[in-house]
Amino acid sequence: QLSKRLQTVADYITTGHRLADIGSDHALLPVYAVQSGKVPLAVAGELNKGPWQAACQQVTNAGLSASIDVRRGNGLEVIEALEADTITICGMGGALICAILEAGHQQGKLEGVKELILQPNIGEDAVRIWLLEHDWLLQDESIVEEDGKIYEVLHAVSSKQAKQQNDKLYKGEGLPFAEPINRAILLRMGPYLLQKKDPELKRKWLAELEKLDYIAASLTQSEQESARFKLASVKQDQKLIKEVLEWLY
Ligand code: SAM
Numbered sequence: 001q002l003s004k005r006l007q008t009v010a011d012y013i014t015t016g017h018r019l020a021d022i023g024s025d026h027a028l029l030p031v032y033a034v035q036s037g038k039v040p041l042a043v044a045g046e047l048n049k050g051p052w053q054a055a056c057q058q059v060t061n062a063g064l065s066a067s068i069d070v071r072r073g074n075g076l077e078v079i080e081a082l083e084a085d086t087i088t089i090c091g092m093g094g095a096l097i098c099a100i101l102e103a104g105h106q107q108g109k110l111e112g113v114k115e116l117i118l119q120p121n122i123g124e125d126a127v128r129i130w131l132l133e134h135d136w137l138l139q140d141e142s143i144v145e146e147d148g149k150i151y152e153v154l155h156a157v158s159s160k161q162a163k164q165q166n167d168k169l170y171k172g173e174g175l176p177f178a179e180p181i182n183r184a185i186l187l188r189m190g191p192y193l194l195q196k197k198d199p200e201l202k203r204k205w206l207a208e209l210e211k212l213d214y215i216a217a218s219l220t221q222s223e224q225e226s227a228r229f230k231l232a233s234v235k236q237d238q239k240l241i242k243e244v245l246e247w248l249y
Contacts, residue, residue: 002032004146012117012155013038017085027055031062044070045078076104082112094123098130116156124152125188137162141192143200150204176247202249205241212238
């Protein structure tokens with residue numbers, strides 16, 4: 001049984017695709033994907049020795065060594081071009097996910113890949129920007145709560161029409177602000193998540209507002225000149241988030 005977060009990721013995997021799960025840790029996702037018949041073959045990639053050993057053990061115990069190859073290495077270095085149809089990168093920060101994608105892109109490892117399923121723990125906006133700048137079409141997003149934490153899952157596909165479709169997606173139609181604010185909000189909060197209006201989205205941004213309250217309080221106490229500017233920007237940010245939430249809910 002997968003966690004709700006990884007189940008959401010697994011549900012996006014197109015049946016029949018060959019999977020590469022990067023940063024696989026215990027290889028729970030590839031084991032589930034193969035056992036459930038979703039994918040015929042998978043690679044579990046891991047940079048670090050402990051998680052790599054755990055993945056090897058898990059795959060051996062599941063009797064899936066013939067269909068899941070556990071490989072040790074950095075990011076997409078563990079796969080060859082055209083070897084995987086779906087790449088999943090989950091449970092890391094958005095900056096690291098972008099760094100892995102960018103290196104893989106430079107090395108030609110994304111060639112032939114049909115879908116990316118990404119679950120950043122933070123920095124989701126950086127991932128949306130990377131996808132947009134590299135002409136991956138953002139096709140859907142989900143938000144789930146698990147053990148008091150809220151996670152976003154982004155599903156992007158390779159598409160010849162990515163540019164036009166992304167342009168439309170990030171146009172900000174229906175949003176109440178002027179450009180470039182609308183686009184910034186969509187990249188930050190997620191165009192599909194804003195459409196879906198899940199209660200988790202509201203909870204996530206209310207928690208973010210609380211964090212900003214905390215930051216604002218400590219900046220107010222600071223005597224540094226730069227703190228005044230930072231405080232103004234935090235307040236501006238809070239105002240915008242509140243306006244979006246009021247408009248949305
Ligand atoms: N993907 C699993 C999940 O979502 O439950 C595991 C997430 S775990 C928090 C992140 C894993 O990514 C760790 O096992 C870590 O060793 C691995 N990792 C970090 N940087 C990596 C990289 N550059 N390439 C491959 N794996 C990496």
